[in-house]
Structures are given as C-alpha cells and as structure tokens.
Amino acid sequence: MSDIAQSLSDTGTITWRNITRLRRQPDSIFFGIVQSVMFVLLFAFVFGGAIQVPGGEDYTEYLMGGIFVQTVAFTCATTCIAMADDLSRGVFDRFRSLPMSRSAVLAGRTFADLAFAGVTTGAMAVTGLLVGWSTHSTALEVLAGFALLALFAYAFLWIGAVIGLSVRSVEVAQTAGLIWLFPLTFMSNAFVPLESMPSWLQPVAAWNPISSVVAAVRDLFGNVPAGYAAPEYWPLQNPLLASVLWCLVILALFVPMGVLRYRRAASR
Amino acid sequence: MTAISAEGLVKVFPSRSGEVRALDGVDLEVPVGSVLGLLGPNGAGKTTTVRILTTLLAPDAGHARVNGVDVVADPQSVRRSIGLSGQYAAVDEYLTGRENLTMIGRLYHLGGTRARARAAELLEQFDLTAAADRPAKTYSGGMRRRLDLAGALVAGPPIIFLDEPTTGLDPRSRLGLWDVIEDLVREGTTVLLTTQYLDEADKLADSIAVVDRGRVIARGTSDELKAQMGGERLAVTVGPGHLGAAREALAGLANGELDVDEHARTVVAPVAGGSTALLDAVRRFDESGIEVLDIGLRRPTLDDVFLQLTGHHAEPTAGGPEVGTAPSAQEVRP
Numbered sequence: 001m002s003d004i005a006q007s008l009s010d011t012g013t014i015t016w017r018n019i020t021r022l023r024r025q026p027d028s029i030f031f032g033i034v035q036s037v038m039f040v041l042l043f044a045f046v047f048g049g050a051i052q053v054p055g056g057e058d059y060t061e062y063l064m065g066g067i068f069v070q071t072v073a074f075t076c077a078t079t080c081i082a083m084a085d086d087l088s089r090g091v092f093d094r095f096r097s098l099p100m101s102r103s104a105v106l107a108g109r110t111f112a113d114l115a116f117a118g119v120t121t122g123a124m125a126v127t128g129l130l131v132g133w134s135t136h137s138t139a140l141e142v143l144a145g146f147a148l149l150a151l152f153a154y155a156f157l158w159i160g161a162v163i164g165l166s167v168r169s170v171e172v173a174q175t176a177g178l179i180w181l182f183p184l185t186f187m188s189n190a191f192v193p194l195e196s197m198p199s200w201l202q203p204v205a206a207w208n209p210i211s212s213v214v215a216a217v218r219d220l221f222g223n224v225p226a227g228y229a230a231p232e233y234w235p236l237q238n239p240l241l242a243s244v245l246w247c248l249v250i251l252a253l254f255v256p257m258g259v260l261r262y263r264r265a266a267s268r
Numbered sequence: 269m270t271a272i273s274a275e276g277l278v279k280v281f282p283s284r285s286g287e288v289r290a291l292d293g294v295d296l297e298v299p300v301g302s303v304l305g306l307l308g309p310n311g312a313g314k315t316t317t318v319r320i321l322t323t324l325l326a327p328d329a330g331h332a333r334v335n336g337v338d339v340v341a342d343p344q345s346v347r348r349s350i351g352l353s354g355q356y357a358a359v360d361e362y363l364t365g366r367e368n369l370t371m372i373g374r375l376y377h378l379g380g381t382r383a384r385a386r387a388a389e390l391l392e393q394f395d396l397t398a399a400a401d402r403p404a405k406t407y408s409g410g411m412r413r414r415l416d417l418a419g420a421l422v423a424g425p426p427i428i429f430l431d432e433p434t435t436g437l438d439p440r441s442r443l444g445l446w447d448v449i450e451d452l453v454r455e456g457t458t459v460l461l462t463t464q465y466l467d468e469a470d471k472l473a474d475s476i477a478v479v480d481r482g483r484v485i486a487r488g489t490s491d492e493l494k495a496q497m498g499g500e501r502l503a504v505t506v507g508p509g510h511l512g513a514a515r516e517a518l519a520g521l522a523n524g525e526l527d528v529d530e531h532a533r534t535v536v537a538p539v540a541g542g543s544t545a546l547l548d549a550v551r552r553f554d555e556s557g558i559e560v561l562d563i564g565l566r567r568p569t570l571d572d573v574f575l576q577l578t579g580h581h582a583e584p585t586a587g588g589p590e591v592g593t594a595p596s597a598q599e600v601r602p
Contacts, residue, residue, distance in 0.1 A: 013374045017371055024403060090354050097322050098347055098375045099377070100375040
C-alpha cells in the first residue's frame with residue numbers, strides 16, 4: 001500500500017474504533033443530545049423575551065445560528081477528554097508501537113467527534129424547528145450553512161485534541177477543554193447583538209472567530225432581518241470568507257501542533 | 269545472530285529536583301530465539317529501556333538495534349518486526365476482544381479478511397473464544413493481560429517485548445501466562461521481558477540482566493548468577509529474644525555478610541562446606557541455648573544475588589531497606 005492509502009486506511013480504522021466506543025456508551029450520546037436541546041429551549045424561552053435583536057425579529061430566529069456554533073464548539077471538550085483518557089490508559093503506547101500512520105490517531109479522533117457533533121446539531125435543528133425557527137433561504141444555502149458548521153467544528157476539534165494531549169490528567173482535561181469556550185462563545189454575537197456591548201468590547205467580539213461563523217451561518221440560513229446593516233468590521237462585513245479563513249488558520253496551526261504533541265505525548 | 273542490541277543507552281528525565289538519570293549507560297544483547305529477563309525493582313529503568321527499544325522514546329545517548337535496524341534511524345521498520353505488551357494493558361475496554369484484535373490487525377495492514385482470521389486464531393489460542401464478543405471491560409485482569417499479549421502477536425512478529433507481563437495478576441493467571449510465553453519461545457520468538465519477580469526471571473529467561481538505578485549491574489544465566497554467589501545459604505529462624513545470639517553464633521561460620529530479618533527472626537548466612545556447616549551451626553546453637561524453630565540449607569536464590577549486588581532486596585515485600593527510592597518518573601505514568 002502507498003503511504004497515503006495506508007494513512008487513509010489507518011484513519012478509517014481509528015474512526016471506526018472511536019465511533020464504536022461512542023455507540024457502546026449510549027448515555028454519553030443521550031446527554032450530548034439532552035444538553036443541546038436544553039440550550040435551545042433555555043435560550044429561546046428564558047432570554048427570548050429579554051434580548052432585543054436587530055430589526056425587532058423573533059429571538060429564536062436570531063438565536064439558532066449562535067446556538068449551533070456554540071454547541072459544535074463545545075464538542076471539542078469531548079475530544080479533549082477522550083484524548084487525555086486514551087493517553088492515560090496506555091492505548092497510545094500500543095498505537096505508537098504499530099507501523100501505522102502517526103496522524104491517523106488524531107484524524108480518527110476528530111472525524112468520530114465530528115460525527116457526534118452532527119448528531120447533536122441534528123437534534124438542535126429539530127428542536128429549533130419545533131420552537132419556531134425556520135430557514136429563509138435556498139436549500140443549497142442551508143446545506144452550505146451546515147457545511148460551514150462542520151468545517152468550523154472540525155477545526156475546533158483539533159484545538160480540543162491539542163489541549164487533551166497537553167494536559168497531564170483526564171481530570172484536568174475536563175476543565176481545560178471547556179473553560180476557555182465560555183468567554184469565547186459569550187464574547188461574540190452568538191446570543192446578543194454586538195451593538196449592545198460596551199464599545200471597547202465590540203472590536204474584540206467582531207474579531208472573535210465565533211462571531212464570523214455565527215454571522216455567516218445566520219446569513220446562509222436567511223435568519224438576518226431584511227435591511228440589517230452588519231457592524232463596520234471586516235469579519236462581519238464578509239462573514240463567510242472570514243469564517244473559512246479562520247478555520248483554515250486554526251487547522252494550519254493546530255494540526256501540526258497536534259501531531260507533534262502526539263509524538264511526544266507518550267515520552268513524558 | 270543478534271535480535272536486540274543496545275549500547276550505552278542513556279535517558280535523562282527532567283524532574284522538580286533537577287534531573288533523573290533513568291538510564292545511565294545500559295548495554296544489552298539478546299540472541300535470536302532467546303529470552304532475556306530484565307530484572308530489577310521499580311524505578312530501576314526497565315520500562316524506560318523497553319520504551320526506547322520499542323521506539324516509543326528516543327534515547328539521549330547510545331544506540332539500539334532491533335532486528336538489525338536502528339530504532340532511532342528507522343523506527344517504522346522496527347515497529348514492523350516487534351510486538352509490545354505493556355505494564356498497563358493497552359486494551360480498549362469498550363471494544364470486544366475480537367474487535368480489539370481485528371483493529372490491531374488492520375493497523376498492521378493485514379487487510380480485513382486476514383485481520384479477522386488472525387483475531388479468531390489468537391482468541392482460540394489464548395482461550396478467549398467464549399468471551400470474544402463481549403466488551404473487554406467485562407474481562408478479568410488475567411483475561412485482559414492475555415488479550416493484550418495476543419495484541420502483541422497479531423502480526424506474528426519475530427521479537428516481543430513484555431513489560432512486567434504478570435504484575436498484579438493472581439497466581440493462577442500468572443502461571444497461565446507463563447505457559448503462553450513458554451509456547452511462544454518454543455516457536456522461536458525472541459523475547460525481552462521485564463519483571464520484578466525473581467521466580468519469573470528464573471522460570472522464563474535464558475539469561476538475566478540485573479538492572480538497578482539505570483545500570484546493568486550483573487548479567488548471566490540464572491545458574492551463573494547463583495554460582496557467583498559462592499556456596500549455599502544457611503537459613504535459621506529462632507524463637508523470640510534469641511536473634512542477637514543467633515547472629516553472633518553464625519558470624520563465625522559465615523563466609524560473607526549475614527542477612528538478618530528482625531521481623532521474621534531469620535538469619536541467612538552464606539556458608540562453605542554445606543552439611544558440615546549445618547552440623548556446626550546446630551552444635552553452636554545448642555551450646556548457647558538458642559531456641560531454633562527452623563534451620564536448613566538452600567541454594568542461593570536470585571533475591572540473594574540481588575541483595576549481594578545492590579545491598580537491598582529485589583522485591584519490596586521481601587523486607588530490608590526501601591527499594592526504588594530514586595524518583596521513578598519513567599515507571600509512573602502522569
């Protein structure tokens with residue numbers, strides 16, 4: 001087999017392994033779904049009345065883009081914990097002693113978690129539709145919206161993988177994988193419009209990759225009110241381009257970092 | 269023909285209190301088809317040696333060749349000719365035994381059909397067929413170790429590394445695993461095994477390298493090591509309050525240092541002359557009125573070897589000063 005074919009075959013095997021592990025832990029899938037459904041309901045009903053959205057639109061319409069992005073971003077905490085867990089159990093020693101591709105362990109992890117993110121996104125979409133969300137764009141644009149979510153999720157999963165390989169225990173991974181996601185997702189346009197933030201925070205939020213992705217997803221789903229003028233920041237004026245660039249930058253940084261960490265991880 | 273060779277392996281780990289020299293110049297040579305037992309206490313550097321030879325860790329100095337290939341220059345080729353079964357059974361507990369082995373076969377690029385056939389074969393060989401389709405988390409400790417060892421054999425590698433294969437197993441599982449390892453050796457596999465159990469090295473290894481504080485401090489066959497110790501051992505257990513007197517009585521008889529276990533009230537003395545020494549000792553005890561509960565001659569064990577070489581016992585449970593007091597970063601996973 002050629003190197004590339006071997007690499008793909010190894011990635012397939014590891015993806016299968018991780019998905020099988022997930023399937024054997026139906027409770028973790030269940031709680032993943034419950035969590036995402038719960039977020040949609042909480043935000044839609046608790047904050048729905050309190051938050052003024054641009055154009056006086058229905059908050060659920062505004063919310064869904066944000067909640068999709070937040071939930072897929074949070075999936076990287078799962079990756080982080082799974083990585084740290086594998087590392088602590090000696091499974092990686094076995095993998096590293098095999099004549100297999102070095103990157104397959106990470107690629108297989110992130111692909112499996114991407115599938116998991118797909119399941120939770122589906123659950124959120126159904127919940128959203130039930131509480132009054134709908135898309136107002138072509139099927140192709142909706143599809144593009146989900147594709148962007150997938151790209152963004154995949155990029156973020158690599159951040160989770162790198163953190164999971166960097167911490168020294170599963171307990172630390174549980175916190176380290178999650179904690180930075182709170183300021184990152186809340187200091188964005190995911191749940192509140194940028195215009196409602198203090199002026200010093202607005203540029204920070206505008207250049208937050210989460211904001212670009214949220215804006216692009218809202219655009220693609222047709223959830224931006226007619227006549228709404230996006231804030232005068234380049235990433236929000238060109239959200240789709242900015243989102244794709246952000247994802248590529250994240251991947252370019254974290255994929256090599258992850259592979260390097262993986263090589264070194266077991267030598268600690 | 270040499271299957272495994274190592275020259276001057278050095279590995280230094282950073283630690284809070286400076287540096288730990290986990291390996292301080294380890295030399296090894298394992299001929300094809302033989303079993304080398306790496307014997308030493310926790311923290312001696314056994315696991316670090318195995319991790320370097322199996323390409324998991326790069327040495328800071330020295331060279332190692334496995335199956336004729338340098339482990340640093342061409343790790344991927346080395347990986348194709350080795351199997352590793354670790355101290356921490358690297359079994360995926362959510363996968364079944366069969367899935368675990370099939371996965372490893374695929375990662376060795378055997379292809380789906382061969383990987384499945386090989387898994388079935390190994391499950392049969394390791395007496396796991398009945399449990400083959402149950403998740404490994406339902407397995408007992410002994411079954412997990414067997415599955416882990418089976419994982420090391422999937423590609424039928426000519427060289428196998430077993431890092432403390434029986435640590436933490438109950439005696440029956442231990443004996444079962446010994447049988448499996450002996451079968452492998454009969455089929456011509458080269459084995460490097462680490463252990464802290466003297467009886468294990470004695471039973472399985474053709475030759476033994478005694479490791480302490482990152483160095484090989486003695487090597488040879490079990491018999492050679494014991495022969496180095498000179499003659500037999502006279503062991504006596506005395507009644508309460510008689511230990512001091514017994515020690516004095518034996519001091520004149522022994523041709524080496526006495527090993528005194530206060531707790532068990534036992535004195536072990538290396539002696540020359542065998543039964544003459546025994547009669548002499550009995551006479552002395554009788555004259556001094558020492559209450560003797562048990563007395564006898566025995567051949568030196570590897571524990572005696574270890575004690576003589578290092579000044580401490582090999583097994584922590586054997587009493588004596590605490591062993592492995594050197595920081596053991598290489599044996600403890602974060």
